[in-house]
Amino acid sequence: MDNKEFLQKILDDRKKFWSEEYPKLSLEEKKRYWLASTHKGMRTQGEALADEYSEFSKKWLDFAKANEPKFDEIFEYVTQNLGFEFDWKEYNKRIKK
Amino acid sequence: MTTNFLEEFDQESQELLKEIQFLDFDKVFQKQQLKENLFENAIGNKSFEERSNERALKSRFGENSLFYRDQGVQSTFHTMDKPNNSGLWRYKVESSSNASTLIDEYKRYDAILEQSEGKFDEKVDFIIFIEKDYNVSFGNVLLIKMSNKMINETFLNKDFIIACSKQLYEQNIEAFAKAIDFENAFKLEVEYRLSKNSGIIKSTPSEIISSISDQLSQKIRGLKIDRENWDPTLRSDRYKGESFENGINDAINNLHLVKYEITDYRKKLQVINTVSYSILEKPIFANTSIVFLQALERGIEKTIELLSKAREKGKASFAFLCGIVDGLIEFICGLLDIVFLILELIFSNASKTDAELELDYLQLREGLEEFIEAYLKYPDIISKEIEKMINAYEQARFKDPNLTIYEVAHNSGEDLVFAIDVVISLIVIVKSIAKSGQYLPKFTEWIDDVAKRGGKGREKYNVLVKSGRFARVTQEVMKEELGKDFINALKKMGNKEDDILEYFVKYHNENDFRFLNEIDQLLVKYSSLSKTEAVTLWGYTTNYFYWDLNSWLRQGINAHKTKEIAEILTQALAKMPKYNGIAFRALEIRPDVLGNFLKLHELGKVVKYEDFVSCGSNTKAAFFNKPDKNVFLRIEVKNAPIISDFADGIKIRGYDKEELLLFRGNNFEIRSVEKIEDNYLITIIQK
Numbered sequence: 001m002d003n004k005e006f007l008q009k010i011l012d013d014r015k016k017f018w019s020e021e022y023p024k025l026s027l028e029e030k031k032r033y034w035l036a037s038t039h040k041g042m043r044t045q046g047e048a049l050a051d052e053y054s055e056f057s058k059k060w061l062d063f064a065k066a067n068e069p070k071f072d073e074i075f076e077y078v079t080q081n082l083g084f085e086f087d088w089k090e091y092n093k094r095i096k097k
Numbered sequence: 098m099t100t101n102f103l104e105e106f107d108q109e110s111q112e113l114l115k116e117i118q119f120l121d122f123d124k125v126f127q128k129q130q131l132k133e134n135l136f137e138n139a140i141g142n143k144s145f146e147e148r149s150n151e152r153a154l155k156s157r158f159g160e161n162s163l164f165y166r167d168q169g170v171q172s173t174f175h176t177m178d179k180p181n182n183s184g185l186w187r188y189k190v191e192s193s194s195n196a197s198t199l200i201d202e203y204k205r206y207d208a209i210l211e212q213s214e215g216k217f218d219e220k221v222d223f224i225i226f227i228e229k230d231y232n233v234s235f236g237n238v239l240l241i242k243m244s245n246k247m248i249n250e251t252f253l254n255k256d257f258i259i260a261c262s263k264q265l266y267e268q269n270i271e272a273f274a275k276a277i278d279f280e281n282a283f284k285l286e287v288e289y290r291l292s293k294n295s296g297i298i299k300s301t302p303s304e305i306i307s308s309i310s311d312q313l314s315q316k317i318r319g320l321k322i323d324r325e326n327w328d329p330t331l332r333s334d335r336y337k338g339e340s341f342e343n344g345i346n347d348a349i350n351n352l353h354l355v356k357y358e359i360t361d362y363r364k365k366l367q368v369i370n371t372v373s374y375s376i377l378e379k380p381i382f383a384n385t386s387i388v389f390l391q392a393l394e395r396g397i398e399k400t401i402e403l404l405s406k407a408r409e410k411g412k413a414s415f416a417f418l419c420g421i422v423d424g425l426i427e428f429i430c431g432l433l434d435i436v437f438l439i440l441e442l443i444f445s446n447a448s449k450t451d452a453e454l455e456l457d458y459l460q461l462r463e464g465l466e467e468f469i470e471a472y473l474k475y476p477d478i479i480s481k482e483i484e485k486m487i488n489a490y491e492q493a494r495f496k497d498p499n500l501t502i503y504e505v506a507h508n509s510g511e512d513l514v515f516a517i518d519v520v521i522s523l524i525v526i527v528k529s530i531a532k533s534g535q536y537l538p539k540f541t542e543w544i545d546d547v548a549k550r551g552g553k554g555r556e557k558y559n560v561l562v563k564s565g566r567f568a569r570v571t572q573e574v575m576k577e578e579l580g581k582d583f584i585n586a587l588k589k590m591g592n593k594e595d596d597i598l599e600y601f602v603k604y605h606n607e608n609d610f611r612f613l614n615e616i617d618q619l620l621v622k623y624s625s626l627s628k629t630e631a632v633t634l635w636g637y638t639t640n641y642f643y644w645d646l647n648s649w650l651r652q653g654i655n656a657h658k659t660k661e662i663a664e665i666l667t668q669a670l671a672k673m674p675k676y677n678g679i680a681f682r683a684l685e686i687r688p689d690v691l692g693n694f695l696k697l698h699e700l701g702k703v704v705k706y707e708d709f710v711s712c713g714s715n716t717k718a719a720f721f722n723k724p725d726k727n728v729f730l731r732i733e734v735k736n737a738p739i740i741s742d743f744a745d746g747i748k749i750r751g752y753d754k755e756e757l758l759l760f761r762g763n764n765f766e767i768r769s770v771e772k773i774e775d776n777y778l779i780t781i782i783q784k
Binding site: 003004006007008014018035036037043044045046048049050052055057059060063064067083 | 607608639640643644647648651682683684685686687690710711716722723725726729749750751752753769771772773778780
C-alpha cells in the first residue's frame with residue numbers, strides 16, 4: 001500500500017467508524033470512547049502545539065452533535081473524568097470558531 | 098479587669114498597693130490561658146489578702162487599717178427556679194475577703210455537689226465564691242462551681258447560662274456582681290472544669306459527646322428492620338410484607354426516626370459548640386459536622402420520598418427495599434461513629450498524647466472530610482444512587498444457594514448501598530486503619546459481613562482494599578512516596594511543594610487509589626527502576642508538568658528549570674522495554690498554523706524533536722478515527738520506550754495499547770508528505 005492509499009484508508013476507516021461502528025456502541029462504550037479520545041487528543045495537542053484546547057472547534061462540536069444525540073450528557077461525563085479541572089471558559093472560546 | 102487603678106488612691110495607699118500582685122480576670126477569661134497554674138501565677142505565693150494584712154499590720158493602723166480584712170469564709174444558702182417549675186437549683190454562696198482561699202475552694206473536690214440532681218430537694222447544685230467587697234474595690238473574685246447535673250444542663254439548653262445569670266443578678270447576691278459577671282463565671286467554670294477534669298466533675302466534653310453518641314448509634318442501629326419483618330419463610334407474626342403499602346410505611350417510619358435522632362443530636366452538638374470554645378481545632382470540625390448532619394437529614398428526607406413512591410414488585414422486592422433501608426442505616430451509623438470518634442478525640446485532646454492514635458485520627462478525619470466535601474457538593478449523591486437501585490432491583494440480585502430468596506434480595510439492597518462509590522471509598526479508609534475494629538467495632542463488623550457476600554460490593558471492595566497498601570493518603574504519605582528528588586525537580590520547574598503534593602494526593606485518591614499501589618507493583622516488575630524514576634514517568638503522563646516541560650524544551654528556554662526532571666525522565670525511559678516499527682500520531686492543525694508546520698516537515702528535511710514525543714503503536718491507539726484530525730504522522734521509530742504500564746491514558750482513561758514516549762533530541766527525516774483534500778499524511782523515519 002503506497003502512502004496515498006494509506007491516507008485514503010485512514011479516511012475511509014474513519015468514515016466507516018462513524019457510520020457503522022460508533023452507532024452500535026452502548027452508552028457506556030460511547031462514554032469510554034469519548035473520554036479516551038478527548039484525553040488523548042488534548043494531550044497530543046498540548047505536547048505538539050502547546051495548546052490542549054486546540055482539540056476543540058466549532059467543526060468538531062458540530063460533528064459530535066450530529067453523530068451523537070446524547071453528546072451533552074457524554075461530554076459532561078468526559079469532563080468530570082479527564083483527571084484535571086476542565087477549563088470551560090477556554091473550551092467555550094474554541095467552539096465558537 | 099485592668100490593674101492601672103493605683104493613681105486613684107492617695108500616696109499611702111499607693112505605697113502599700115504597688116507591690117501587690119492581683120488576680121487579673123482578663124487573663125482568666127482568655128481561653129487559651131485556662132490552665133491551673135494561671136491562678137498560681139495570678140496570686141503568687143501569698144494571697145492578696147495575706148499580703149494586704151501583712152502590710153496593714155506593719156502599718157501604724159494595725160487591725161484598724163482599711164486594708165486589714167478578716168479571713169473567715171461565710172456561707173449562705175439560696176435557691177433559684179428552674180424553667181417550667183421543673184425543680185430548683187439550690188446554691189451556696191461562700192464569701193470571704195480572702196481571694197486565695199476562695200480560689201482554692203473553687204478548685205477543690207467537693208463531695209456535696211456529687212449528690213446534685215437538680216430537683217426539688219435540699220442538695221446543693223452549685224456554689225458561688227465571692228470575694229467580699231472592700232471599701233476600696235479593685236477587682237473582686239467571683240467564681241461558680243457547678244455539679245455534673247448542672248454542667249450537663251448547659252449542653253442541653255443553650256440559654257441556660259444566660260437565664261441563670263439573670264436570676265442570680267436579680268437576687269442581688271452581691272452588689273458588685275452584674276448578670277454578665279455571673280455569665281462569665283459560668284462560662285469560666287464550664288471551660289475550666291471540662292478542660293481540667295479535676296475534682297468532682299467527671300463529665301468532660303469528650304465524655305458528654307461519647308455518652309450522647311453511644312446512645313445515638315445504639316438507637317439508630319436498633320431501627321434496622323430485622324429479618325422477621327421481611328422474610329416470609331420465617332412465618333413470623335411480625336412479617337410486614339403481606340401489605341406492601343403498610344410494610345413500606347413502617348420502613349419509612351424507621352427512617353423518620355433515624356432523622357429525628359440525628360436532628361436531636363445535631364442540636365445538642367450545636368449547644369456544646371456554643372458553650373465550649375477553648376480548643377482551637379474543635380469549632381471548625383464541629384461546625385462542619387453540624388452542617389454535614391443537616392445535609393444528612395435532608396438526604397434521609399429525599400430517600401423517604403423515593404421509598405414512598407416505590408411500587409410493589411413482589412415479596413422479594415419488599416425484602417430488597419428493606420435491605421436498602423438497613424444498608425443506609427448501617428452506613429449512617431458508621432458515618433456518625435466516625436464523627437463521634439473524631440469529636441471525642443478533639444474534645445479530649447487524646448490525639449496529642451498517642452502518636453499512633455493521632456495518625457489514625459488524621460487519616461479518619463481526612464477521609465471523613467473528603468466524604469463530607471463530596472456529600473455537601475452533591476447532597477443528592479446517595480439518594481440518586483438509591484433511586485437507581487430501586488429501579489434496578491432485577492439486576493442487583495446475586496445467587497447464594499444457602500440463603501432464601503428474601504435474604505438474597507435483602508442482602509442485595511444492603512450491598513448496593515455498600516457499593517456506592519463515595520460509601521465504599523470511606524469504607525476502604527476505615528479498613529485501611531489497623532485498629533479500625535477497635536475504634537469502630539460495629540461499623541467494621543458490618544463491612545466485614547457485607548464484604549463476605551457475593552454482590553457487587555464485594556467485587557469493588559476487593560479491588561480497592563486488596564489492591565495494595567495505600568488507600569486514601571495524606572500529603573505526608575505522598576511526600577514520602579514521591580521522594581525528594583522528584584519533588585525537588587518539580588520545584589525547580591517553579592511548582593510549590595504544597596501544590597505538588599495536593600495534586601498527587603487528589604490524583605491518587607480520586608482514581609481508585611491506583612497511583613501509589615500500582616507504582617508499588619511496577620517497582621517489582623521493573624526491578625531496575627527507582628521509585629523516583631517510576632513516579633516521574635507516571636507523573637509525566639498526568640497533566641501536571643508535561644505541558645511546561647515540553648513547551649520549554651521545544652522552545653529551548655528555561656533549561657535550568659527542566660534539567661533535573663528531563664534527566665530523571667530520560668533515565669526512566671532507558672529502562673523501559675523498546676518498540677521498533679511504525680508509530681502513529683494524529684494532530685489537528687488549524688489552517689493559520691498549518692503552513693508553518695508543513696514547512697518544517699517538507700519532503701527531505703531533517704527535524705529534531707527537542708521535546709518528549711508520545712505516540713501510539715497503531716492507528717487505533719493514536720485515535721486516527723477522530724473527526725477533527727487533519728495531520729497524520731507515520732513515524733518509523735527505533736528503540737522507542739513503551740510506557741503503557743505507566744500511562745495514565747491507558748490505565749485510567751481507556752486508551753488502546755501501546756503508548757510510546759520517544760527520547761528527546763532524536764533526528765527524523767521526512768520521507769513523504771501526502772495530501773487528500775485537507776488531510777495530510779507525513780511519513781517520517783528516525784535517523
